[in-house]
Amino acid sequence: MPDSSRIAVDAMGGDEGLEVMLAGVARARRRFEGMKFILVGNEPAIRDGLKTHPNLTAHSEIVHAPDVVGSSDKPSQAIRRAKSTSMGVAIDMVKQGRAGAAVSSGNTGALMAMAKLALRTMPGIDRPALAAMLPTLGDNDVVVLDLGANTECDARNLVQFAVMGAAYARTTMDLASPRVALLNIGTEDQKGTDIIRDAAATLRAADHLPLDFTGFVEGDRLSRGDVDVIVCDGFSGNIALKTAEGTARFVADLLRRAFQSSTRSKLGFLISRPATDLLRHHLDPNNHNGAVFLGLNGLVVKSHGGANELGVATAIGHAAKMVRDSLTEKIIADLANVRAAA
Structure with missing residues (x-):
């Protein structure tokens, strides 16, 4: 041990x-x-x-x-x-x-x-996955995997990622049955590749697993808090992660420029300091650092x-x-x- x-x-x-x-x-x-x-x-x-x-x-x-x-x-x-x-x-x-x-x-x-x-x-795992927690507007963060360990995945890999991601969410967020979704280009059943649709079919039928499969989620819902685990191949996941990090830096830099643009803006910054400090804390990647190989x-x-x-x-x-x-x-x-x- x-x-x-x-x-x-x-x-x-x-x-x-x-x-x-x-x-x-x-x-x-x-x-x-x-x-x-x-x-x-x-x-x-x-x-x-x-x-x-x-x-x-x-x-x-x-x-x-x-x-x-x-x-x-x-x-x-x-x-x-x-x-x-x-x-x-x-x-x-x-x-x-x-x-x-x-x-x-x-x-x-x-x-x-x-x-x-x-x-x-582990026995039953073909490939490890890189998983991390990203901030959301919901009560909990969201677990996203794979974030780059496997650029190409089949349906079996995605199902295994879902099982591991759900266990990670149960452990880190104390959830009995985490809500799991597959990252896709649409929420309709016919959307996406054959691999994604096959993985979805397997997860829908897996009522013996300690997870609640909710279907598909699009990239613009990553941070909404609608689900607890988002599963994807490493190619899509890494792009999604870097896009989210870049957007956070963009918003922070935009606010900084806006508050420095005039004397009135600087006064507004002092008044809104508690709110901006909270935003900075939420967007700071150092507060969410640490991805694990599952x-x-x-x-x-x-x-x-x-x-x-x-x-x-x-x-x-x-x-x-x-x-x-x-x-x-x-x-x-x-x-x-x-x-x-x-």
């Missing part, structure tokens, strides 16, 4: 460097007092960085890894160096059972390849490469909650029920 109290952190991954990674870990430690960490990377550099985080030192173990996976490295290149890189060693901590989850802000393709090779896929025999969380201290802490927090709530075991149990029903 993995050590559920420890999170392995690739301290060298990400665009912002070791300093931001350690600051994020320290922030997560303050939020989750019982959590411990395995910091993987260049040991002398990590020890030097911990001097500014004395509260973290007593709760962290350092595991030396001399190499780092670069942002431009191909997955095949990263795999060959897995045993010497901070990313590969962090994943190996999960494989060995020394950590309950691994968190990295590094190269997504390399992380996926190394995690799949080291941890293998379908592996172990938890690996991908933090955004450009995440700040808050974003790193948020990703670690997601990892801690999934470990605590036994997400992997719940997915395995759901898949066993699917096979039994079939």
Whole structure:
């Protein structure tokens, strides 16, 4: 059994460097007092960085890894160096059972390849999927998968993603029967590709699953809160995610320009400051950071490469909650029920 109290952190991954990674870990430690960490990377550099985080030192173990996976490295290149890189060693901590989850802000393709090779896929899963939670206007966030791990999927893959996404929603949002929909170009039954329609037919007939399949959802409804889980292939999902992130930045920049356009606008900003602060919090991707590879025999969380201290802490927090709530075991149990029903 993995050590559920420890999170392995690739301290060298990400665009912002070791300093931001350690600051994020320290922030997560303050939020989750019982959590411990395995910091993987260049040991002398990590020890030097911990001097500014004395509260973290007593709760962290350092595991030396001399190499780092670069942002431009191909997955095949990263795999060959897995045993010497901070990313590969962090994943190996999960494989060995020394950590309950691994968190990295590094190269997504390399992380996926190394995690799949080291941890293998669960029985009943053909391909792992990358899942994340996006903000909505509803009471809960929405789980979206796949976000880029699989650019091409068949109907069987989409059904498996739906099962895993529903288990993720039940774990993270405490929902008994999450509402699940397939991303499509229309809501009518005849819309979409044969693959999407075949997956829909299977999910409609799967009344033994702990989910409520609601049909199709279009891209303009991603953030409305109408459903709890949105399922798609990785090509469509990645475009949807980047579009949502770009729109959020566009709205924030537009508001900033508007409020700086005149003295009257600046006065209006001061009056509306509480509302704009709430909007900024809701749109800030660092408050929703952390995507998980579902379908592996172990938890690996991908933090955004450009995440700040808050974003790193948020990703670690997601990892801690999934470990605590036994997400992997719940997915395995759901898949066993699917096979039994079939």
